[in-house]
Amino acid sequence: MPKKRNDAQTVEELRKKTAEDIQKKLPGVKERQDAINENLQRLQEFRDNEPNPLGKGKAKHLAAVTSTHQAVETQQAAMRKILEEVRRAAEMDYRSQMDGDISRRDLMELIKIRGELLPLWISHDSPFPGEYVGAIAPQDGSKLNEGDSVAAFNKDGNWILADIISCHSNSRYECRDVDDDKKKLTVFSRSHLLPLPKWKANPASEKHALFAKNAIVLALYPQTTCFYKGIVHSPPADFRDPYQVAFEDDSYPSGFCPPMPVAQKYVVAFREVAGLTASTAPKKGNKKK
Structure with missing residues (x-):
């Protein structure tokens, strides 16, 4: 499968469009937040006047709770769309930089920033985090997707940071070592790939x-x-x-x-492959990647 490439002009246009779209949506974010605050204030006033939510004002209390819940859900849905736009633009920007010539210093900075910008998992459809959230890995042997970041066990016995470029089947994947200047592609078996998290877990709730x-x-x-x-x-x-x-x-x-x-x-x-693993951290002066 040929690799998709994103030229600098396309990336710049997407970045500009994303920034413009978000700028247009910010007033709506404030309006919805104001609506949430108003609902919360009314709910608090109701509770101050009627401490027993199952008393004579039960219907009004339920209506106030429902209205607040709906306002929060509306805001969450809108914020998820904005965050998804940012994620797509950031991902395209990353692919563009990786497809071009990049210095080692810039590569290290790009890897660092990508880690810091990992999206936070926010519960909406399910109260429990699923696969790819923090330490929750997908099942061994599960299908991976083009563009996924992985730790790949190479022939030298090292776990390297790599990107999946194409999927040959459910058990063979063509990957690129992010630190390979020649951008050579290598085929790995699924058992030699560890998919990386796609969302951060929140210590406060997960x-x-x-x-x-x-x-x-x-x-x-x-x-x-x-x-x-x-x-x-x-x-x-x-x-x-x-x-x-x-x-x-x-x-x-x-x-x-x-x-x-x-x-x-x-x-x-942690995982070993055939009893082997890259276990010793690089020491000062070590030329390991």
């Missing part, structure tokens, strides 16, 4: 969707494009926070280096 303290993980070592074995020193306390991961490193007496920040997007469950 703590169970995060790796717990002392969990053994594979995490992207800062300023590299390789995943290494480590333990979670501390999970995110806020949805803006990264994990703090102590990577396995035999140059330290404890066997682990001091904790380092890693975005939720780049932390997955």
Whole structure:
């Protein structure tokens, strides 16, 4: 399957259109938020006057609750559409940069920003987070999609950051190492691919969707494009926070280096392939990616 390319002009036009569309929608966001606040104020006034919601004012209380709930749902739906527009523009921008010539410094910055901008999962259809939210991975062997970011186990025995370019079948995927200047494509079996999260888990509401303290993980070592074995020193306390991961490193007496920040997007469950794994973190002067 030929790879889709996005030229700079197309990306710039999309970025401009997205910015214009969001600017037009911002007044509507404020209007809907004002409506929510008015509903909440009326609901509070009702409760102040009638503490018993099952009393004689039961019908009015139910109507006030229903009206508030509908206002919130309307605002949520509108915000999801805006966030999806931003996500699509950001994804197209990322693909455009990856298809062009990019310096290693810019690549590291792009990877960092992509991790920080991972969308937050917000409950709407289901009260429970599903696959690809934080630490909740899809089932082994499940189909992956073109454009998905993965940790790929290569022939050198390293877990590398890669993008799926095309799907040959449910078990064979053509991927590109993000740190390959030649942009060569390599075919991986599904068992050698670990899909990365597509949404952040919110510690305030989905703590169970995060790796717990002392969990053994594979995490992207800062300023590299390789995943290494480590333990979670501390999970995110806020949805803006990264994990703090102590990577396995035999140059330290404890066997682990001091904790380092890693975005939720780049932390997955630890896995070995045929008893092999990239377990030792790169040391100073090490030329590993």
